[in-house]
Structures are given as structure tokens and as C-alpha cells.
Amino acid sequence: MQNDKQQLPPEKFERVTIDTHTAERITKPSLSFWQDAWLRLRKNKAAIVSMVVLVLLVLMALVGPHLNGRSGDTQNLRHANLPPKIPGIENLGIFNGVGELGGQKVDLYEVKKVDEYYWFGTDGLGRDLFTRLWEGTQISLLIAFIAALIDVVIGVAYGGISGYFGGRTDDVMQRIVEILIGIPTLIVVILMILIMEPGITAIIIAISITGWIGMSRIVRAQILKFKGQEFVLASRTLGAGHSRIITKHLLPNILGIVIINTMFTIPSAIFFEAFLSFIGIGLQPPAASLGTLINDGYKVMEFQPYVLLFPALVISILMIAFNLIGDGLRDALDPKMKD
Template sequence: MQYSKDMFEFIPKEEKNYNRVVRPSLTYGQDVWRMLRKNKLAMGGLVFLIIIILAAIFGPMLSKYSYTAQNLDFADIGPSAQHWFGTDKFGRDLFVRVLEGARISLTIGFVASALSVFIGILYGGISGYFGGTVDNIMMRIVEAIYAIPMTIYVILIMVVLRGGLNSIIIALTISFWVTMARIVRGQIISLKEQEFVLAAKTIGASPLRIILKHLIPNCLGPIIVTLTLSVPDAIFQEAFLSFIGLGIAPPLASWGSLASDALGGYQLYPYQLVFPALAISLTMLAFNLLGDGLTYALDPKTRR
């Protein structure tokens, strides 16, 4: 068959661009960041957290005061140009101690949450993937731990381990992994019957590889959100333990221990209580705002 120009019709330029993809292709991470940037409250929380982390890292190093140095001649002095947050009963600069407290509190929050996420992912992944008897036994253990109020056995663990930074991290890790395990288990159960899991089984992938390489990456949304919300919970638990005398031991300072030290004289020197309490409150608020923003940004149903 012979073809000629008369047999064809040229499409106008406007019609050719109808199906043109105007928006550039984005990766999952880029799309999440795009959605997160639209949430001003979440971005405000993220900026505040970056500032407080940088201040905790570099602030004590750049200050001319030490968080342990005592000078009784300057005891209980209110906020001034020389001491921005005032001094405590031993004449120690409260601004440096709040920054040092941020180091301790944030370290506990991040490390305890990261360890609990690691344990919870493995435990929940194995339980959800294998199911049956394995799932029943593993979940009965989780339910037994979950039935006891977290504060009670955290306090018991702290009494046995006799306080300290490592002891607090261990106690919080033991108590926090349960929630992550239940979340991951639920996600794995909903995903393990999908076609991509069947394809992985067909090519001979081991159960551990399927869990780590195929199922866990598809659960990252809930995992990241839970991690973001568990950090302020760990900070608050540490502050509570330090407040009742089971946390950080002197001369180390955390926000909870600073608040505990200031409690006796808060009527005469309220600033000693206000600044560490404000640091705890603002940090927890920032984490919660960021967590709420990530909840929407990581949900495919809300992304446009």
C-alpha cells in the first residue's frame, strides 16, 4: 500500500501538548518534602529542633562558662547581660546548664527511640510475617508487657540499675519497643499477601530478606511518624525520672534535673524553673508538630 501526505492530518500544536507532563517526576522522598514544606507549623517545629540541636552541640563549647563551675559570689542572680538565664544556688550559669541539659535530654530521646525502633521493627516484622503460633506467642509477650503501666516498670528498672545515663536509655528502650512492634506487625500483616511478596518468594528470597528488603521499606511511613513522636515521649520520661530523683546524677544536668533542683526555691527564683520547663515544653511541641506534618506528608492519600 502506498502512503501519501493526503492521507494524514497534521495535529495542531495545542493538541500535541494536551498529554504533555508539565510537572517533573518526583521521587517519594522529594514528594514527602514538598508536602511537608506546605505545612508551616511542621516546618516551624523542624526549624526549632535544628536550632536547639545545634545550640546543644556547639553552645557549651563556645560559652566562657562551664556547666560545672561554681561561684557562690554569683549565686541566685537573675537573668542579665552576663548570665542570660541567671545563675543557680551554686552560682553556675543557667544558660550553659540548659544547653548541657539539652545534650543529655536529646541524646536520651534519640538513642532510646532509635534502639526501640530497631527492636520493634525486627520483633513486629517476624511476628507479622510468620503468623500462626509464632505470632500468638510473640504477641502474648507484648500484651503482658503492655498491660503494666510503663512508668511503673521504668521506675523499677531504674531502681535496679541505680540511675545514670546508660540506665535511663536501657529502661526507656525496654519500655518503648512494644508500641513499635505492634505497629510494624499490623503493617506487615496487611502487606505480606501482596504480589511483590509472592514474587520475592518465587525467586527464592529468604524470609529475613523479604522482611528487611521488601516489607519494612513499605512500612517506613508509620515507622518514621512513630519515631518522631516517641522522641518527645522519651524526653518527657527522662525529665520525670530526673525530677523524682531517679535520673541523671550530678554534676550532669538534664532538663528534668534542672527543674527538680529549682523546685525548692521557685517562689523566690522562678526563672530557675521557667527556663528548663520552657525548653521541655517547646521541644515536645516542636516534635509533635513535626510528627503531625509527617503523618500527612507520608500518607499517599493526602499527596497531590
């Protein structure tokens, strides 16, 4: 009797029918590697903000020199050493054209009878610092991007050939790399400037002579890692040639690490160009770059800090933005990362 009371009545049971088509259907859309990486990157707020800031700086570098209609090379000694003055903001008590004259705070625009506005002020020769800042940013970015592109092309090709073919080829190529890596980059730059006229071309070539070594070693390590894996061996067994294995199997798998390393190479090139121009062996006056502008501001930092403030701020933002984007890409392109 006790067992009969514990039994459930038949009406309590329901037959569940399963549709095989519905059961095996994938509810979420399938994502490619790059789509999944983009979803990961979007979750990194610092990287997204840095991308927006970087795009704005690049746009300003392109259009900034044309916003106020002044040339960065035009000199006007009557307008020399004017502090920043921005319409509208001057009413807040900042960027109002007030500077020191004879130990007193005065409106230098009124003293010199200047009716124009210089948003970032002028230098000792009366040149507009707003225009020169964005012209200098343009030159610095140009040098950095070209140097990074050359580093990628040479580094990927050299490291890929060395790692893929191995053996004696790898030994000879790596001995060359060891010789080059032992030469200080600054020595190479000085020698290039002695041979060539100081300028953009000399700096790009000097940075590129040894800049690709780091990329080549990373690529070589990745090629050595992937070339012995099953998918490469299967492709070789099916009769694929060297070019197909490299372009279809190896390069797509190392593309992520190449992009990440490039994002760290660009700020290094920007800083190195600024360093060369700051110590006087880079771009020569009247050419403007972030390094030359910082050098000019350093000389008058005590009396006119605004000359140093703006280029130092731009180069700092560029360095931080590129590094944060590089960190975000490293996390997004790493397939071992978990959500």
C-alpha cells in the first residue's frame, strides 16, 4: 500500500518531442577570427578611446595647417612671442593673450596692437605655433608610418625566409642579424647623416637599417612554431609548394602578431625621430617636427612655457594612444583569451 501511494499518476507525465532540425541548429551566428577579435577589442574601452583620439590627431595633422589660413614658415617680427589667445575662451581668463612684460602681466596683443588671434601663440620669429604644431605632427607621423611599413616588409620577408627554410640558410641569416643588432642605432643615424643631407629621407633610412631586426626575429619564431604543425604537413603532403604554404597557411597565422608589433613600432619611431630632432641631428630649421618644436620650446621654457606645452602634449598623447591600442590588439588577437 505504501508503494502505491508513492507512485505518481500517469497524467503527471508529458511526452516531449524533439525536432532534430531545431535541436542541431546553431542559435548564434558563426564568427570569423577577425570578427571575434573585433568583438574582443570593443570591450576594451581604453583601446577604443585611444583609437578615436588617434583618428582625431591624424585628421588635425592633415587639416590643422589650413584651419587659420597662416603658413608655418611666414615670419612677422612685430607679432613675435605672443601668448595663446582663443576667441570665446579668452573670457574665461585663460588663453587671453596675457603675458609678462617688464615683470608685469599685460595683454601683449594690445601692447603690440595686434588684432589677430594666435590660438597657440607665436615663436621668437613671429611664426604661428598652431600651424607649425600640426605641420610638425604631420611630418612626425609620416616618418613613423613609412619607417614602420619598411620594417614590416623587410622584417616579415627576412624572418619568414630564415625560419621557413632553416638549416644553413637560417644560420647565415641569423649571424647577419646578430652583427646588425650589435651596432647602436644612434651610430647608424650619425653615419647616415654624414653621408646624406639631414632630412626626412636620412632619418627614415637610418631608422629602417636596424629597425626591422625585432620584427624579423618575432616572425622567425612564429614560422618555426607553425611550420611543423599538422595543417602545414598535410598541405605539403597534398603537393602544395613553398609559396602556397607561406601565403595560405603561415602568413595568415602570424598576421596578428605582425599587426601588434607594428603598433608598438610606430610610437618608437615617433619618439626616435623626436629625439634626433631634439638633439639637433634630425630635421633642420625651418622644417618643423614634434622634435624640433620641443627643442624650440625647451630653450624658452622658463619665460614662454606654451611653446613647449603643446608639442609635448601631442607627442605624449600619440605615444599613450598607440601603446593602449597595441595592448588592446594583443588581447583581442590572442586566441587563448577568455571572455
